[in-house]
Amino acid sequence: xxxxxxxxxxxxxxxxxxxxxxxxxxxxxxxxxxxxxxxxxxxxxxxxxxxxxxxxxxxxxxxxxxxxxxxxxxxxxxxxxxxxxxxxxxxxxxxxxxxxxxxxxxxxxxxxxxxxxxxxxxxxxxxxxxxxxxxxxxxxxxxxxxxxxxxxxxxxxxxxxxxxxxxxxxxxxxxxxxxxxxxxxxxxxxxxxxxxxxxxxxxxxxxxxxxxxxxxxxxxxxxxxxxxxxxxxxxxxxxxxxxxxxxxxxxxxxxxxxxxxxxxxxxxxxxxxxxxxxxxxxxxxxxxxxxxxxxxxxxxxxxxxxxxxxxxxxxxxxxxxxxxxxxxxxxxxxxxxxxxxxxxxxxxxxxxxxxxxxxxxxxxxxxxxxxxxxxxxxxxxxxxxxxxxxxxxxxxxxxxxxxxxxxxxxxxxxxxxxxxxxxxxxxxxxxxxxxxxxxxxxxxxxxxxxxxxxxxxxxxxxxxxxxxxxxxxx
Amino acid sequence: xxxxxxxxxxxxxxxxxxxxxxxxxxxxxxxxxxxxxxxxxxxxxxxxxxxxxxxxxxxxxxxxxxxxxxxxxxxxxxxxxxxxxxxxxxxxxxxxxxxxxxxxxxxxxxxxxxxxxxxxxxxxxxxxxxxxxxxxxxxxxxxxxxxxxxxxxxxxxxxxxxxxxxxxxxxxxxxxxxxxxxxxxxxxxxxxxxxxxxxxxxxxxxxxxxxxxxxxxxxxxxxxxxxxxxxxxxxxxxxxxxxxxxxxxxxxxxxxxxxxxxxxxxxxxxxxxxxxxxxxxxxxxxxxxxxxxxxxxxxxxxxxxxxxxxxxxxxxxxxxxxxxxxxxxxxxxxxxxxxxxxxxxxxxxxxxxxxxxxxxxxxxxxxxxxxxxxxxxxxxxxxxxxxxxxxxxxxxxxxxxxxxxxxxxxxxxxxxxxx
Numbered sequence: 001x002x003x004x005x006x007x008x009x010x011x012x013x014x015x016x017x018x019x020x021x022x023x024x025x026x027x028x029x030x031x032x033x034x035x036x037x038x039x040x041x042x043x044x045x046x047x048x049x050x051x052x053x054x055x056x057x058x059x060x061x062x063x064x065x066x067x068x069x070x071x072x073x074x075x076x077x078x079x080x081x082x083x084x085x086x087x088x089x090x091x092x093x094x095x096x097x098x099x100x101x102x103x104x105x106x107x108x109x110x111x112x113x114x115x116x117x118x119x120x121x122x123x124x125x126x127x128x129x130x131x132x133x134x135x136x137x138x139x140x141x142x143x144x145x146x147x148x149x150x151x152x153x154x155x156x157x158x159x160x161x162x163x164x165x166x167x168x169x170x171x172x173x174x175x176x177x178x179x180x181x182x183x184x185x186x187x188x189x190x191x192x193x194x195x196x197x198x199x200x201x202x203x204x205x206x207x208x209x210x211x212x213x214x215x216x217x218x219x220x221x222x223x224x225x226x227x228x229x230x231x232x233x234x235x236x237x238x239x240x241x242x243x244x245x246x247x248x249x250x251x252x253x254x255x256x257x258x259x260x261x262x263x264x265x266x267x268x269x270x271x272x273x274x275x276x277x278x279x280x281x282x283x284x285x286x287x288x289x290x291x292x293x294x295x296x297x298x299x300x301x302x303x304x305x306x307x308x309x310x311x312x313x314x315x316x317x318x319x320x321x322x323x324x325x326x327x328x329x330x331x332x333x334x335x336x337x338x339x340x341x342x343x344x345x346x347x348x349x350x351x352x353x354x355x356x357x358x359x360x361x362x363x364x365x366x367x368x369x370x371x372x373x374x375x376x377x378x379x380x381x382x383x384x385x386x387x388x389x390x391x392x393x394x395x396x397x398x399x400x401x402x403x404x405x406x407x408x409x410x411x412x413x414x415x416x417x418x419x420x421x422x423x424x425x426x427x428x429x430x431x432x433x434x435x436x437x438x439x440x441x442x443x444x445x446x447x448x449x450x451x452x453x454x455x456x457x458x459x460x461x462x463x464x465x466x467x468x469x470x471x472x473x474x
Numbered sequence: 475x476x477x478x479x480x481x482x483x484x485x486x487x488x489x490x491x492x493x494x495x496x497x498x499x500x501x502x503x504x505x506x507x508x509x510x511x512x513x514x515x516x517x518x519x520x521x522x523x524x525x526x527x528x529x530x531x532x533x534x535x536x537x538x539x540x541x542x543x544x545x546x547x548x549x550x551x552x553x554x555x556x557x558x559x560x561x562x563x564x565x566x567x568x569x570x571x572x573x574x575x576x577x578x579x580x581x582x583x584x585x586x587x588x589x590x591x592x593x594x595x596x597x598x599x600x601x602x603x604x605x606x607x608x609x610x611x612x613x614x615x616x617x618x619x620x621x622x623x624x625x626x627x628x629x630x631x632x633x634x635x636x637x638x639x640x641x642x643x644x645x646x647x648x649x650x651x652x653x654x655x656x657x658x659x660x661x662x663x664x665x666x667x668x669x670x671x672x673x674x675x676x677x678x679x680x681x682x683x684x685x686x687x688x689x690x691x692x693x694x695x696x697x698x699x700x701x702x703x704x705x706x707x708x709x710x711x712x713x714x715x716x717x718x719x720x721x722x723x724x725x726x727x728x729x730x731x732x733x734x735x736x737x738x739x740x741x742x743x744x745x746x747x748x749x750x751x752x753x754x755x756x757x758x759x760x761x762x763x764x765x766x767x768x769x770x771x772x773x774x775x776x777x778x779x780x781x782x783x784x785x786x787x788x789x790x791x792x793x794x795x796x797x798x799x800x801x802x803x804x805x806x807x808x809x810x811x812x813x814x815x816x817x818x819x820x821x822x823x824x825x826x827x828x829x830x831x832x833x834x835x836x837x838x839x840x841x842x843x844x845x846x847x848x849x850x851x852x853x854x855x856x857x858x859x860x861x862x863x864x865x866x867x868x869x870x871x872x873x874x875x876x877x878x879x880x881x882x883x884x885x886x887x888x889x890x891x892x893x
Contacts, residue, residue, distance in 0.1 A: 017745070020745035020746065020748075021745055023536060023540060023745075024533060024536070024537075026537070027536055027537055027540050028537075028540040028541050028544040028545045029540065029544060030544055030738075030741065031544060031545075036770065036773075036774075037773075037777070038774065038777040038839075041777070098620070098624055099617070099618055099620070100618040100619055100620075100624050100628060103618055104641065134620070136616075136617045136618070136620050136678070139617055140617045140618065143617070145544070145545065146545075146546065146589075147615065147617070147618065151545075159838070159839060160839070160840050161770035161771055161773075161774060161840075162770060163770060163771075164840055169677070169709065170583075170584045170709055171584075172584075172734075173734065173735070173738070175738060175741075175742075176770070178770065178773050180773070180776070180777070181776060181777025183876060184877070216779070216780075217779060217780040217781055217821065217822070218779055218780075218781045218824065218828060218832065219779055219832075220777065220778070220779045265824075265825075265828060266825055266827070266828065269828070269831075270827050270828065270831060272827075350804065351802075351804050351805050351808060352802075352804075352856070353802065353804070353853065353855075353856030354853075354856075449853050451855075
């Protein structure tokens with residue numbers, strides 16, 4: 001079928017396999033066919049194109065849209081009803097709640113004249129979602145031909161391999177067909193196919209070559225590559241349009257577009273900025289280095305004291321508690337280095353993730369690093385229980401230093417009403433998270449959920465060398 | 475996986491087990507189908523060479539064979555289940571003709587011929603004069619009637635009792651149940667129509683709440699009321715999963731003693747038959763065998779990008795060093811960095827978010843799996859994961875990976891555990 005070959009590139013073998021499976025219109029085919037392959041390997045496109053071109057009666061449903069059973073079953077029945085009814089008659093909407101009703105109604109709908117002697121195809125795209133629906137649905141669809149006693153074939157399309165679909169007690173095994181990934185030659189051929197008419201095919205092919213050179217090791221998804229190809233082509237053509245280079249000047253064109261593509265990998269490919277923002281940048285010819293992606297640090301402008309709270313939280317999360325003395329006490333005396341530096345690479349805290357810490361430890365570290373930078377009034381309302389108990393001459397509520405807490409590690413009763421609302425707002429911004437329940441007896445525990453790069457940027461803005469205080473970087 | 479014990483009144487149940495498919499049945503069944511082609515050859519020689527008739531002939535053959543392979547239409551040969559068949563038909567005749575109540579459970583692995591057996595028996599039963607007018611059949615399937623409510627409505631519908639109008643069954647569950655039991659209780663051995671209940675995927679019925687339906691069915695079959703036969707069909711998991719025309723069939727038989735998989739193999743070979751290629755050859759069967767025995771996970775790994783392959787190799791090394799303990803993205807990234815900084819020439823040092831996107835793609839393909847459900851508060855980089863490929867699978871897939879850079883391949887074989 002020459003017409004089909006023009007529509008579907010690089011998939012001749014799969015098209016012929018499917019065609020021979022279908023056979024003639026009235027022939028029976030496999031009750032169920034399972035087609036799997038990477039995303040953008042042409043499963044949906046080939047199946048749809050083939051069924052449409054051969055004009056076989058079919059229903060196409062995407063399982064992502066059908067989050068309830070009813071949506072799925074009613075879609076299939078109503079689409080079939082539309083197929084079988086004539087153009088003028090408006091068929092009544094069929095309702096269906098259970099799979100049992102579906103089988104019964106399906107038998108009725110397929111009695112129609114136009115559907116009687118041919119194979120009806122039901123195509124379920126993104127079939128992996130069927131596994132999460134009712135347990136009888138997947139085995140039921142696989143046997144639909146037997147349950148309804150009609151000439152119907154169910155085609156399942158998915159990225160996930162068949163072994164992950166099979167129910168525990170077994171089921172009717174479908175025919176499994178694999179759609180291989182496109183080789184780099186195939187990708188080149190398909191991408192070069194949609195070159196704009198103003199430029200020659202060779203010019204566009206050279207561009208695709210450069211694009212694949214940058215992106216192929218990272219991504220082989222045809223949809224992503226096509227998107228990137230369309231977005232970045234104006235930049236490639238720019239020297240030609242401006243008259244600075246001819247179409248054959250590949251070296252110059254390459255030098256112009258390659259850094260642009262590398263920048264695209266860090267922004268548009270990651271969806272840090274939208275495609276319209278990217279196009280605007282190209283048109284205005286601004287420097288892509290000024291792009292502010294979604295996760296840019298500069299978006300978060302914290303108050304001065306909050307930055308210190310965040311830094312203290314990061315230190316509390318990533319330093320083990322036993323090391324606090326060494327980092328935060330002014331006079332920690334001699335600490336044996338050998339015991340201290342006992343670490344394997346795996347237990348590096350930066351690999352395992354942040355650990356929770358109690359509020360008092362956060363405040364102690366905070367006061368120790370803030371110390372001379374913020375007015376002493378910030379410390380005023382903290383109290384060490386030991387000092388309060390043993391030194392009864394000290395008036396109740398008199399300030400006690402964080403040093404005391406860090407060295408004696410007794411219960412610390414902070415009444416830090418200045419810091420608490422700041423901490424709460426950091427939790428709202430999701431820079432800190434609350435761990436465990438609110439009503440825990442020993443007070444709330446927090447965890448710092450920012451990355452090292454982020455906290456270094458913050459620390460830089462307040463001239464704090466955080467690396468000096470991190471255990472993992474000793 | 476046996477169906478849950480049915481705790482009803484003492485049930486006298488016969489159990490039929492189609493024998494495990496033996497080699498002879500397999501081969502004779504397969505060869506019988508293949509020899510169908512010889513008939514085509516004979517008849518086409520007799521006709522004057524007429525292209526139209528030839529392709530029509532082929533079309534007919536395709537149609538018949540497809541019906542047999544795909545639609546499991548009945549043909550007269552029963553291989554290997556004659557004993558069970560005789561037993562079953564005896565039992566059904568006793569219910570249908572002499573009014574005796576009975577129950578049977580047919581157990582066998584998937585594709586061993588249970589449905590075919592009962593369909594055959596029913597067909598033969600209906601050919602008897604006095605039976606076809608009297609006996610009622612109710613066909614239930616555990617996949618369709620997922621609870622007793624639906625099952626009850628279906629029985630009422632199929633028996634066409636008075637509370638059915640068109641397709642709709644009126645009344646609540648309790649009303650329907652009492653109505654059905656009334657209808658069945660009113661009868662006696664001599665004057666009422668026997669009913670045969672066929673319950674496919676019987677084990678699913680045993681999971682219904684309180685097993686109300688099964689309890690009542692078996693109860694009726696025991697007491698002196700309308701003669702009722704209850705036939706259950708259930709699969710039993712097959713334990714034998716190990717992994718030239720006779721050689722291919724033998725190999726296939728060694729892999730799966732399942733008639734359905736044989737049908738699939740033959741169907742694949744049948745697909746190659748066209749008017750330009752009218753006879754199935756050994757080569758067709760070989761190619762069909764190839765298609766059947768592909769390793770699907772290896773296929774998926776074949777289509778990954780180089781960066782994703784590097785991540786899988788990093789995970790493999792982590793598994794080797796730390797003995798299959800779960801890892802998180804940060805650890806994998808760390809391993810990857812070590813490779814890129816020390817050994818790689820062809821792999822560029824990608825930014826962390828780009829590597830994260832590749833990692834998430836692997837998760838989407840279900841090649842790696844989180845140990846527990848993602849909570850909202852947890853950072854993605856620190857979530858613990860497990861790799862669902864083993865070392866041999868990875869190494870085999872790497873062999874076939876197209877244009878694999880040499881340094882990546884070398885890294886796979888020797889880890890960088892010298893720190």
